[in-house]
Amino acid sequence: MSSKMEMEKNAPVLEINNLSVGFNGARGQAIAVKDVSLTVPPGKVVGIVGESGSGKTTLISAALGLISRQTAEITGKVKFEGRDILNMSERELRAIRGTDIAMIFQDPMTALNPSMSIGTLMTDIQYRDRGVSMTEKRRKAVEMLRHVGIPDPESRLTQYPHEFSGGMRQRICIAMALLGQPRLLIADEPTTALDVTMEAQIIHLLRKLQRDFHTSIVFVSHNLGIIAEICDYVAVLYAGCLVEQGEVDHIFHNPQHPYTKALLACDPALLPEQVTDFPAIPGEVPGPFDRPTGCIFQARCNLAADICRQVSPPLRPVEANHAAACHMAKGI
Amino acid sequence: MLQVKDLRVRFRTMGGLKALVKGKSDPFIDAVLNVSLSIAPGTTLGLVGESGSGKSTLGRAIMGLTKTTAGTVTFDGQTLIAPGLDRSQEIRAHSAMMFQDPISSLSPRLRVRSLIAEALKIRNWPASKIDAEIDRLLSTVGLPASLRSRYPHQLSGGQARRVGVARALALQPKLIIADEPTAGLDVSVQGELLNLLHRVQKDTGCALLFITHNLSVAQHFCDELAIMYLGRIVEIGSADDVARHAQHPYAHGLFSAQPYPDPRRRRTDIQLTGEVPSLAQRPEGCDFHTRCPKAQPRCSREVPLLGQAVPGADVACFYPETAA
Amino acid sequence: MAVEQSQSTRPQLTARIPEFFKDPVTIFACCIVFAFFFLGFFGEYLAPYKITALDMTHRFGAPSLAHWLGTDNLGRDTFSRVLAGTRVALTVSILAIGASVSCGIVLGLLAGYGPRWLDNLLMLLLDSIYSFPYIMLALAAITLFGSSQFIVVLVVAITTMPTYARLIRTSTLSVRNHEYILAARSMNIGHLQIVLRHILPNVIGPVFILVSMDIPVVITVEAALSFLGLGVPPPAPSWGRMLNDGYTLIRQTPWLVIAGGIPLMLTTLGFTLLGEKLRDVLDPKLQVRRA
């Protein structure tokens, strides 16, 4: 293999630099993502975790150019295989999405056109393969549906989204995303609607995809078990800020940011017995208009000191491949 | 509070004419088949099962939102749904449902405020107090009052979920059917929501049917647990028992397939493989025998029935785990 | 990617209005449409002559300072008649479209939300209306009731109604299976409320586009009917009738055809352009939006 190709192979697939997103509203700008930098290496799985409303969906939608400039102010840089996404025209973007980048959305019903049958949806999505016959497209659709565990796919092609269960819709979305054999797959909570046996099979399928096609995956999930299971790297978001990031093992076994620690401690999978009181982080996330100066987590942090209220902590390395944005984290 | 007996829901999969042409004598599927369960006031029944096993359909059928083919639903001592009888209005008047898709269960052109006000109005809340009540509900579910004027698409998944909860609480229900209410919530907010539901339940004594895929939540939150597979309940019992000593091979597989939040303890094998059979081609005998690691010849001939397959055990299997 | 294109429509209109009005084509279209409405309401008062004022000494006059667009075979001022024709065009299109939109919406909602048999029945009815040529309908109606503005409105309303009904029906069919409808039903909200509050706002959008595209069609149809002598009876100054007169008298003066044709053309152009621009703003398929 030539050195140039070698280099290309190791260049990050997706590179997000200082991305900020603020939604324009009546009361001014509501900041949803602030100064986030993130890279997705080729063939790796990057997990994103964080409080609901912390901006995970916004981050990945902005990174794909899905948020229009009229609804939000977007600053920063996003590069996909070296190409600048944020300055692309709608046509260029459309050419990339679906083939090179595929996305699985959080709410499967809104992602499937309710007035089209599954068969139509799944053949329409292959519109780029001009020369391929309709029967071939249908065959591919059926095969992919079987892959994601939809029983009896042939006869279900004529059915409409509302005739499927929530989990099946989610799997249909997954199947549609995988049809194009994308180089980057962005999955927003793809397995929440599935039972654990199915979840295990989907995870298996994603791993296989990653192995066979060297696909990079960005995986948003609230299920820490699944994150631990599939991810190579993990990024932790809190109120739009990246507070910690690193290799999966570091995050789970040596978390440095108080928020990460608190989040991990809330997982009910760790509870020994039946409880009436589930662990939760006391306090509330700061709203978009009352973001404090200094550390974003200070109101809920039990280590908070004076410096935390004045200076916002930069993301700094705590060990190899592991960085945290906390004044109290031990640096290197 | 709620008693369901032998409930059955059938869906037509193709038109009568098309079925005739294709030579299919039975163009129906049983999404829910002979399900019986009961929930006492102030308790929670968890419903777990593979996706497509009919959990949501069961929930909808109880509310009278989907037509039932057979069986009865008794609410507060009165039989309100039975063959030829549909008084489900009275069930809906005293219950609330939380839906699976958080954003799409909120009407897209209505603001959060109107969405909750609508629920209050239907319960004849005095107009002058609606505003204050909305604020109270929003803060109960942990949402800032500034969200009042947002449209559903301007909410994150978790925020939309909590609006759904606020709306359900506005209905002051005796029965809550919660369809995956914590899907899409982070573990901390999920904890808060579960604590909230606990509190509401303690205060109002409402019964709760809790559909979920999160086994640890099911185990820790519910009093009783029912496991569904292909439209049937295959095991039912106290949550702790089912979770710790699952007897049905499917339930057993479920609980042992749980991911653990530790990258050093990754699962390398898949416990339960194979396709879930199609409802249109329900297997002969035990529904699970196509995937069951313990299947015997008998399993593909006879249907194991709950409470009868092994006398005294609430499990629909001839060879349950502990008995083997 | 189809997945993201088919995201349901929740346009943030407020954000796009300024951009909408920046486009010169839109401004042009808006000007024409505004002028049309303005002249429709006030044209009569601006007209230099009464539309029935005969001046037999000035027949077939060419444009002059006194008669900007010349005069017709009876010496009536063409410019005044064009202005007054705007009123006829406006009245007919507003009445006809208003009637057809309201009936279409009601029937479409009934067909889309109601029981299956009602849907089938209504669709059968609508399809048969749709396949019936309007000229035939007009001829039949006029032989029965004589020609009047009311008949023109009725004919146009009946023939355009199926399009609206079908449009509403199709969107209703796709909206009614959404989970939020189920959620509303689970709260015991009545069917009427569901239709009015939860369905109508989500299906009405495309109707506006269609209306602005249909107004020129209606004006043309009215002109065509009048041209054939089936429309607004004389002496009302319809553009179509002026065209008709113009053609018979083309040897004497070309100005009548021009005077009847140009406003017709401009109005059609204005509304069509506006409709297209509106579609660009409202149509889900052409917009990018977040998940």
Ligand SMILES: Nc1ncnc2c1ncn2[C@@H]1O[C@H](COP(=O)(O)OP(=O)(O)OP(=O)(O)O)[C@@H](O)[C@H]1O
């Ligand atoms: N179109 C919008 N206009 C205004 N605010 C918005 C809009 N979309 C999202 N937001 C706000 O931005 C913040 C981040 O939302 P986002 O959907 O990215 O969260 P998330 O991390 O994906 O949460 P979840 O885990 O609940 O899905 C939230 O506070 C949300 O209310």
Ligand SMILES: Nc1ncnc2c1ncn2[C@@H]1O[C@H](COP(=O)(O)OP(=O)(O)OP(=O)(O)O)[C@@H](O)[C@H]1O
């Ligand atoms: N309206 C309908 N018409 C035909 N089939 C339907 C309809 N609604 C549901 N089904 C079928 O009934 C079965 C059960 O669906 P249901 O939504 O109850 O599953 P579920 O257990 O809630 O699954 P999930 O966990 O994925 O939400 C599925 O096979 C589904 O395809």
Ligand code: SF4
């Ligand atoms: S910087 Fe201070 S307030 Fe912020 S997380 Fe660290 S210790 Fe807590």
Ligand code: SF4
């Ligand atoms: S009855 Fe047989 S096939 Fe069914 S679950 Fe039990 S052992 Fe498995």
Ligand SMILES: [Mg+2]
């Ligand atoms: Mg999200």
Ligand SMILES: [Mg+2]
């Ligand atoms: Mg469901």
